Amino acid sequence: MDSIDLRVVLSARGLRRDFGGFVAVNDVDLDVHHARIHALIGPNGAGKTTVFNLLTKFLEPTSGRIELLGHDITRMPPAAVARMGLARSFQISAIFPHLTVLDNVRVALQRPGGLSTQFWRPLSALDRLTPRADELLDAVGLTDVRNKLAVDLSYGRKRVLEIATTLALDPKVLLLDEPMAGMGHEDVGTISDLIRSVARGRAVLMVEHNLSVVADLSDWITVMQRGKVLATGDYPTVAADERVKVAYMGMEEG
Numbered sequence: 001m002d003s004i005d006l007r008v009v010l011s012a013r014g015l016r017r018d019f020g021g022f023v024a025v026n027d028v029d030l031d032v033h034h035a036r037i038h039a040l041i042g043p044n045g046a047g048k049t050t051v052f053n054l055l056t057k058f059l060e061p062t063s064g065r066i067e068l069l070g071h072d073i074t075r076m077p078p079a080a081v082a083r084m085g086l087a088r089s090f091q092i093s094a095i096f097p098h099l100t101v102l103d104n105v106r107v108a109l110q111r112p113g114g115l116s117t118q119f120w121r122p123l124s125a126l127d128r129l130t131p132r133a134d135e136l137l138d139a140v141g142l143t144d145v146r147n148k149l150a151v152d153l154s155y156g157r158k159r160v161l162e163i164a165t166t167l168a169l170d171p172k173v174l175l176l177d178e179p180m181a182g183m184g185h186e187d188v189g190t191i192s193d194l195i196r197s198v199a200r201g202r203a204v205l206m207v208e209h210n211l212s213v214v215a216d217l218s219d220w221i222t223v224m225q226r227g228k229v230l231a232t233g234d235y236p237t238v239a240a241d242e243r244v245k246v247a248y249m250g251m252e253e254g
């Protein structure tokens with residue numbers, strides 16, 4: 001097997017987070033591989049968002065260890081982890097609605113590490129970033145709306161723009177929070193294609209409720225329930241797991 005493709009870029013061991021007496025994440029092990037799409041799924045309240053918050057260091061783990069690209073990041077601040085190559089794509093709130101699509105990407109390109117936007121720089125100072133911004137817009141299919149205000153884009157394309165601003169950081173690992181939330185049928189196809197293409201050069205870990213998208217996109221799946229890993233494997237393996245079927249019984253598919 002190809003050692004590069006199978007490289008573990010992000011891993012967690014024995015990850016735990018307590019809130020008062022409540023254990024939201026309990027002894028979670030996770031390995032995220034370069035150039036693979038890994039889905040984190042599970043019923044509401046399973047602990048998926050808390051795992052994301054722990055991996056990005058928005059929350060401190062109660063115990064356990066997290067490694068990014070072979071470095072222990074367990075006690076590192078979020079900005080340092082972002083600079084090392086871990087990016088999280090939020091929902092569309094992360095874009096500037098009254099800047100153009102191009103300027104949103106150019107602003108994103110001038111903030112290495114992503115967390116310290118330098119607002120005082122005039123936009124004209126961003127001119128040198130235009131070629132790279134155009135490349136990114138082309139890669140995500142937004143060239144035709146490059147000069148539109150972000151606020152005027154459809155919901156789906158706002159989400160694409162938001163992902164493009166995250167890709168401006170050229171992350172090694174991209175965490176996607178429910179990329180299909182609120183998407184219409186057409187947009188689901190567009191975003192799926194985009195996720196596939198961005199995963200060629202980096203690891204993608206996504207929380208997603210839409211199980212047909214998970215089945216279609218994921219190379220590997222971790223199923224959580226009540227804070228713990230219930231099952232892990234490829235889609236056919238976890239879909240055939242009796243414990244997973246029971247966990248999902250009565251739960252509506254996205």
Ligand SMILES: Nc1ncnc2c1ncn2[C@@H]1O[C@H](COP(=O)(O)OP(=O)(O)OP(=O)(O)O)[C@@H](O)[C@H]1O
Binds near residue numbers: 019042044049050
């Ligand atoms: N800051 C907090 N304080 C107390 N409890 C919390 C906190 N954050 C999360 N929890 C609890 O931890 C559990 C896991 O929540 P989490 O949001 O991680 O689940 P989830 O799998 O992302 O759920 P959903 O699919 O509904 O988003 C829930 O019971 C939640 O109420």
